[in-house]
Amino acid sequence: MSKIIEERRKKTLFLTQFSLLLAIEAIVCFTPLGSIPIGPLVATLSHVPVIITAITLGTGAGTLMGFFFGLFSFLYWTFNPGVTSFVFTPFYTIGEFGGSVWSIVICFVPRILLGLFSGLVFSALHKLFDGKKADAVSYVASGIVGSLTNTVLVLGGIYLFFGREYAAANGLAYEALIGAMMAVIGSNGLLEMAVAAVIAFAVCLPVRKYFLKLH
Numbered sequence: 001m002s003k004i005i006e007e008r009r010k011k012t013l014f015l016t017q018f019s020l021l022l023a024i025e026a027i028v029c030f031t032p033l034g035s036i037p038i039g040p041l042v043a044t045l046s047h048v049p050v051i052i053t054a055i056t057l058g059t060g061a062g063t064l065m066g067f068f069f070g071l072f073s074f075l076y077w078t079f080n081p082g083v084t085s086f087v088f089t090p091f092y093t094i095g096e097f098g099g100s101v102w103s104i105v106i107c108f109v110p111r112i113l114l115g116l117f118s119g120l121v122f123s124a125l126h127k128l129f130d131g132k133k134a135d136a137v138s139y140v141a142s143g144i145v146g147s148l149t150n151t152v153l154v155l156g157g158i159y160l161f162f163g164r165e166y167a168a169a170n171g172l173a174y175e176a177l178i179g180a181m182m183a184v185i186g187s188n189g190l191l192e193m194a195v196a197a198v199i200a201f202a203v204c205l206p207v208r209k210y211f212l213k214l215h
Helices: 002-030 048-057 059-079 101-129 133-169 174-214
Strands: 035-038 041-044
Touching: 002 048, 002 059, 041 174, 048 059, 048 101, 048 133, 048 174, 059 101, 101 133, 133 174
Parallel strands: none
Antiparallel strands: 035 041
16 A cells, blocks of 8 residues: 555656646746847747756656647747748748648657657766766756757758748748758857756756655
8 A cells, every 4th residue: 555655646746846847848938938138149948848857857758848848839839920930830821831741740859859869868878977977967968969959850840841931931042041040050059059058957956866855
């Protein structure tokens, strides 16, 4: 009986922790709190709760949080459309440009893989460095890999499935699109990667220790 009670306690605790992180994910996805202006650039934080979840609650939880990140993005761009929203939702059309099933792929797959890869990288490196000062690498690398996964796969998906439409909607020549995307990766992408790495270490290290004590 005590074993059953303990399992229920752990399950309830996990659901409580996951729900708290899910609420934070919703806040950064649907409110201006999800953006940090740094000089002329803006770092978005929507991917950070996914990385935190993957590190503190495990790869499976991180992957699930990635799905919710994709769902929140899908809902946001469906009900708050902009000029290029068609790359994230099939339910938006502007002029001759419209979304398709590939919009759902771009919206969900990179976010799910973000949680998966963050968790796998942390798990592998943490086992290697556990108990050593170098364990900080586990947190930093997980943040970097997660952020990079999201940025590269989203932009890559847009280029692959909506390249010409996306370029036209932004007033760019298709030939110039790859250069523009590389500029985004080199500016906002690197900034978001740095923010994710810092938060992954500064937040996840104490939070994970606290969560482990509760279990």
